[in-house]
Amino acid sequence: MALVVRPPPDLAQKTPGVPSQTLYVRNLPDKLSKDDLRRNLYMLFATYGVILDIVALKTPRMRGQAHVVFRDTDSSTQAMRALDGFNFFGKDITIYYGKGRSNVIPKLAGTFTVPGIEPGLARGLQTEDGENGSKSPADGFGAAPAKAVPVNQPDRAKGTKRTREEEEEEEEDDSSDDGAAEMQMSDSDEE
Numbered sequence: 500m501a502l503v504v505r506p507p508p509d510l511a512q513k514t515p516g517v518p519s520q521t522l523y524v525r526n527l528p529d530k531l532s533k534d535d536l537r538r539n540l541y542m543l544f545a546t547y548g549v550i551l552d553i554v555a556l557k558t559p560r561m562r563g564q565a566h567v568v569f570r571d572t573d574s575s576t577q578a579m580r581a582l583d584g585f586n587f588f589g590k591d592i593t594i595y596y597g598k599g600r601s602n603v604i605p606k607l608a609g610t611f612t613v614p615g616i617e618p619g620l621a622r623g624l625q626t627e628d629g630e631n632g633s634k635s636p637a638d639g640f641g642a643a644p645a646k647a648v649p650v651n652q653p654d655r656a657k658g659t660k661r662t663r664e665e666e667e668e669e670e671e672d673d674s675s676d677d678g679a680a681e682m683q684m685s686d687s688d689e690e
Contacts, residue, residue: 515579520551520604521597522567522575528588533557539588540565547581548574552603568601 522544527536536555544550548569555565569575575596583594605611 515594516596516598518572518576519596519598519600520569520572520575521599521601522569522579523595523597524565524567525563525593525595526590527555527563527565527592528590529563531588536565540567543582543585543587544569544578547578551607552601554601566597566601568597568603 524540527540531539533555537553540553540555541550544553544567548571550567551570552568553565554568556562567575567578569578579594579596582592584591602611
């Protein structure tokens, strides 16, 4: 019979998981408010890359945990390596890669679909005409319209530069109108 010596649980090698843009942070302080916790996590993790979202809930099941979503996997890996075991408000935090994918990433890419609704079908969504089902769920937060046009100026050309001659003509027209108005005023004042 062989004797197997195992290290204590806190010294054992942890498996961080499959590299992901989302980091799962555990052992966070319970005493901070949700806004303070999110703000401090942002300040701590923002030095390693662009943060897209921080989800920190105060429900009994999620208390002391948070998810930090980075723009790319390299940033999340750097943050995990540097901050795992970091003393955060008196507690040593542990960091793992997130198992799932955050909804923020497909929303930014414009490929997000509402769970439970088949792509191309939108149950219960109405168009401006009042018809159901002809508008896709991604229309609510998809790409921005190409260019917004003011309601009162739809036909005005945008982006064309006027020549100096056109500007001078307008200035001459404006100055000649003012002089004529002054002359008319002076004629009426004499009476």
